[in-house]
Amino acid sequence: MEGVLVTGTARAGLEGECARCLEPITDDVEVTFQELYVYPEHQTPHDEDDDVSRLQDDLVDLEPQLRDAVVLALPFQPLCEEDCPGLCTECGARLADDPDHTHEAPIDPRWAGLTALKNDDE
Template identity: 65%
Template sequence: MTSLDPRAPLVLDTRELGRRPGSQREVSLTEPAPAGLGIEVLQVPEGAQVEIDLRLEAVLEGVLVTGSARAGLEGECVRCLAEIHDDVVVTFQELYLYDDLGDQASGADDESDDELNTLEDDLLDLEPVLRDAIVLALPFQPLCREDCLGLCPECGARLNDDPEHAHAEPIDPRWAALADLEPEQ
């Protein structure tokens, strides 16, 4: 019994390939993005279209999946908090072991189970591979532009909009009360 739903958007059926090494199939998909596809400040919005091109190739151990994916990104600049709209294009390659071979390979070390992808009743789940590829391709600290000036530390003004932004010299707090006095004439 498989835990994968064959109707799920990123679950693919490989029965058509059979177990004949060398047989292959090319697939193009446009599917809605799953939730949480990104990092805190930059992500593919849930439900946004992800274009995926794949080549599924039967090999001795299982099915080799080679592909690319393209999706739109939304987020904010970590320096000035401006909105970011961009695209991400990633490539990936992953081997999915046949059910019976996956059991033999993982029998030696239970900790390696997380690292092995296996087919479940000739179905493969592309979501974890797609998630890893996209998340690893994202910048850790996204910027609206490379030379982003950020925000003014005193008033929060966006320095990209006003690069000449300045404040008067700060008054020593010990003398601040004197600034309110009017000079005698």
């Protein structure tokens, strides 16, 4: 026996916002982890260079392993819905609330002067 093998499951509540529409999101994540904590007398000089978990005074520090397991399980871009349409790029309206949201086609700046003439005629 060169150490203590720790195996477990961690559950965490997540809070954040959708990457597309910025709506609040709450979710739960469950991860499993396994780590070998080596006794000091079984460490080799090679272990000093590697990131080997070690027992310190017969105590195990689970925080780094739990944090790494939970962070790796987080979605890179969390979404409120799988097919979240996001926000309008022009006005910032949430497209899920108004799916028929549209804007007039932008006027080509080269022809913008002609719209002023059109408005004068009316």
